[in-house]
Amino acid sequence: MSDRLLVLAVDIDNDLFQKTGINGPVVGREKVLDAAAKLTLADPLDSDGNTLFEAVKKYDELKEKDYEVYVAEITGAVTENFLADEEISRQIDQLMNELKVDACVLVTDGASDNRVLPILKTRLKVNSVDYVRIKQAEGFENTYFTIMEKLKEPHYARIVFGIPAILILLFSISYYFHLGIAFPFVLIGLYLIIKGIGADTILIDSFTSLGMSIKRISFIFYIASILFAISSLIVGYSSYISSITSGNSVPVSYAYSIEGILLLFPISIVLYIIGRIIDLNNLHMYYRVINQGVYIGYSVITLSLVYVFSAWIIGQIYFSQLIGYAILAFIIGYAVTELTFSFKRHVVKGLKLKNKVVINELGTYIGKVYNINIRKSKMSVKTDYNLTLTFDIDRIVGISDRVIIR
Structure with missing residues (x-):
């Protein structure tokens, strides 16, 4: 087979480091298998452990079919925001420099890891996406157990407990100070506006x-x-x-x-x-x-x-x-x-921006600066596919070793 394949597992919220102390990227069958075993022992209910085992299984299957194949896992950050995307981008670049692969098979356990796809596709051809679904017995007990486990995660806990708690607090304050029912609704409206505009x-x-x-x-x-x-x-x-x-x-x-x-x-x-x-x-x-x-x-x-x-x-x-x-x-x-x-x-x-790497605020690689036209306030960026994209200079939000645009 001519293509050099990478079986890539994704842990966007970095459970691997939080529960085992192992930093990404994890490269190689033995290291990935060891990480999977340690993560599963630390938390048998975490689906990321099953994702790693699935990645190793997929690696073995492709190896038997005579593909030149590698297996690795990349990790993000606990906050799952720009920091996670930036770390994912960095680790993908590191793997591509080390392994020189042509395409990859993405192994993921759910929708939250799908955010890596746009970042990955700008750097590497994605041949397939393998979703890991954990088999569960049907019934109220398992549903209840799954919900309770999810509520232990800060993201879901803030939504399920935080929002009702804020509403109760606002209405209580309004009642105590005789502010009327309009006061909490005004605050809620202001919060939604702030949330809406980011x-x-x-x-x-x-x-x-x-x-x-x-x-x-x-x-x-x-x-x-x-x-x-x-x-x-x-x-x-x-x-x-x-x-x-x-x-x-x-x-x-x-x-x-x-x-x-x-x-x-x-x-x-x-x-x-x-x-x-x-x-x-x-x-x-x-x-x-x-x-x-x-x-x-x-x-x-x-x-x-x-x-x-x-x-x-x-x-x-x-x-x-x-x-x-x-x-x-x-x-x-x-x-x-x-x-x-x-x-x-x-x-x-x-500034000397020519040939600097350009990424967006999510960490997605776009290309390299090809030309700057100050008179027209435009920046030309050439992608790895030799396409030239033009952006307004006012879209630049940060300049360091890379140019970050919104």
Whole structure:
């Protein structure tokens, strides 16, 4: 057989390291078999152990058919987010450099590992995908047992227990402080908006990727940001109570509350961004520092619109003034954003990006930089299949040894 095949098992949440201390990639029949045995002994209920045994079985079958075949397992990260995809990408590149294979057979235990397929297909031909399904006896006991095992995993536990707990807490607070049923629904709506636009991921990744360490000066800014955020909520609540006591309607009282929150909340945002800039600068992520200008622009637009809308509800400004202030906020926010993008293009012009590897935020390999056209604000990327793709320079979110685009 002419093709050099790789039987590849995937453990995207890195159970192998968590339960056995074995780091990926694991290469070779004996090492994979040993890893499978240790993982199964550590947790007989984990399907990743069965996936490894299936990979070894598939390897033996192909070996008997005279294929030149290798077997390996790659691992991701516990969080199953960008970090997992980036680690998967790194390990695939490592295997390709070591083994020089032409195609692979992917062995996976479920849908969560399917996210590796787009990353894998940009680097290597995938001949087939082998899904491992564990046989279970039918019945309520086995269903119950499976559910209970899943609930031990943090991802599912947060959904099943966390969301109902937050809802109960919100309604309890609303009842105790006589805020009405609208208050928890407003908070839930705000959370869904934040979740929908991905702002929660940005905040979580900001703290997890850079870390809040007491040894860094940025820690002071983060703590101050949190304190100002809490203080803004207290001021907002006090404004709401004062308004209700004065006999104002609930919508007007909410408007007063928002105005109270916005007295200190912008300071919280500024302190947070300063902390981010310090951390990014210490990590030599100078290009990402520029992105903070975009966030400032968005913050100016959002907070200004919320403030003037609240002022209009209260009756502090006329509707015509609301429209005028809204237009002004858009102009200022747009100007800050455009200045940031212009500066980013200027920085790109001074960097030697040609032939640098280009990946997206999920870690998927795209190709190498072929050409930069600053005048048109375009970057040309050539794939391994000699296709030329064109991206707007503004899509670049990070530059190090690789160029990362969104």
